[in-house]
Amino acid sequence: MSDASEPDLSRAERGVLDxxxxxxxxxxxxxxxxxxxxxxGGTEAAAVDVLEKACLSLGLAVETHEVAPARPNLVATLPAGGGPGLMFLGHSDVVPAGPNWTGDPYRVRNHDGLLIGRGTTDMKGGLASVVVAMSALSRAGDFGVELSGPVRLVCTVDEEEHGIGVRDHVSRPADHEFLGCVVAEPTNMQVVRGCRGASYIEIDVTGRAAHSGRPADGRSAINAAAAIVEIIRADQERLAGSADDLLGYGTWxxxxxxxxxxxxxxxxxxxLGIDRRLMPDEDPHAIAEQLRKTIRDRQIDTDGITVDVRVTMEMPGFATAADHPLVTTAVGAVTDAGAATSVGGWSAACDGGFVSRDLGIPSIVLGPGNINTEAHQPDESVAVADLVTAAKAYALAGLRMLGRP
Incomplete structure (x- = not known):
């Protein structure tokens, strides 16, 4: 008699998971x-070369596009069927190692099933899990199942800074339709169906110098900037009064x-250098324009003061419906891969916002490792067991969304 706690998997699912x-x-x-x-640093080329060779060795179709010198995006595809496919999204860059490591951050240590090294969690472990899942899915036919559409991995450069990689990708003509996109960022295998976006707004205030003994002869740019900061503080109070159940509210x-x-x-x-976190329906350029208008209405930029407001970075947010098949399939796949999961939102931002907004592909974030306790810190690590669970969940999601007898 089988254990009642064992997932009810089909023959093909068990075969692929094996x-x-x-x-x-x-x-x-x-x-x-x-x-x-x-x-x-712009040093993604070496990592992308490793990823390209791994994908080619598994029989995937691989293209690279140089976004900037020695900064290539990679697109690896498991061709299948003519219908809509399933996309996975990741990035090849990592934040600088920084101090206080107990070993070389670029020599992986396996300590009792924990891989330690910069990028293990964010997010080279996730990339490896996707590639191995795609390899397993390539043999679905051995178990009597065909995929109705392709499975694709898009790996971008520059996610940690300005997002030039994903901007390049979404600007290219679409060559296929996709039922959904899974961003393999570290969520501790929780299904994140929505993310806030992020933007940088930079403000330069110009006044007029004068001797401090006669301050009325000048125009203080610092005083004007302080008035702008007060506008921002008041707007933060306004935003906090209308919180969304999934993502909270936009923040300054x-x-x-x-x-x-x-x-x-x-x-x-x-x-002033300002971070403005975005709700999915917010446009940072519209926010910057409203800030300019308020500055003008308060007459801050008059009588010898000029103010320049500009958006220097934007990463859109997104939200996918809780009952969307991508979300429900992911929940079942993680559970049947042996992990506990939940559905929620992220206050962080990721490249998935561009895929959702610009390509119209429903997106979630789902990956191994914990972004809060493991990523972007000394001795970054991820559990091997979590990487295996992620690969199994990705393979199950692919089979369940695309598999046909």
């Missing part, structure tokens, strides 16, 4: 981490301020 190779996942994760791709953060010429001089300049 092909998930832990050794292959560990080997590819290790090779990717040991090809450093720090950003800033004045992250940097710099200005002035000297203590005895009326400040002729001041600059």
């Amino acid at each position: 092909l998930i190779d832990e050794t292959a996942i560990v080997a590819l994760t290790t090779a990717l981490v040991e090809a450093p791709s720090e950003n800033p 953060n004045v992250g940097t301020i710099a200005g002035g010429q000297g203590i005895s001089v009326v400040a002729p300049n001041c600059s």
Whole structure:
């Protein structure tokens, strides 16, 4: 008699899951981490070369597109059927290693089933899990199942900084339809069906210098900037009053301020660097324009003060309906792969917003590792067991969305 807790899997699902190779996942994760791709630095080429060779060795069709010198996006496709496919999305860059590691951040250590190295969690382990899942799906026919559409991995550069990789990808003419996109960022295998977006708004205020003994002769850019900060503070209070159940509300953060010429001089300049987190329906350019209008209405930019407001980075948010087949299929796939899961939202941002907004592909975020406790810190790590679970969940999701007898 079978254990009542065992998932009810089809013959094809059991066959494909048996092909998930832990050794292959560990080997590819290790090779990717040991090809450093720090950003800033523009060094993704070595890691993409490792990924390209791995995909080619498994029989996937691979294309690369150089977005900037030595910064190539990669698109790997498992061709199948003529119907809509399933997309996986990841990135090849990692944040700088930084100090306080207990070993070389670019030599992977396996400590009791925990892979330690920069990028193991965010997100080279996730990439390896996707590739091994695609390899297993390529043999679905051995178990009497054909895929009705292709399975594709899109790996972009520059996700950690300005998103030039995903911008390049979504600007290219679409060559296929997709039922959904799974962003393999570390969510601890929770199904994230919505993310806030992010934007940077930079403000330069120009005044007029004067001797501090006669401040009325000048126009203080710092005073004007302080008035703008107060506008932002008040707007944050307004936003907090209308929270969304899934994603909360948009947030302002004045992250940097710099200005002035000297203590005895009326400040002729001041600059603000602002992070504005976005709800899925918000446009940072419209937000910046509203800020400009409020500055004009308050007459901050008059009488010798000029203010320049510009958006220097944007990453859109997204939300996919809770009952969308991508969401429900992912929940079942994770559960049947042996992990507990839930459905929710993320306050962080990711490249999935571009895929959702610009390509119209429903998206979720689902991946191994914990972005809060493991990523972007010394001794970044991911459990091998979590990588295997992710690969199994990805393979099950692919079979259930695309599999046909």
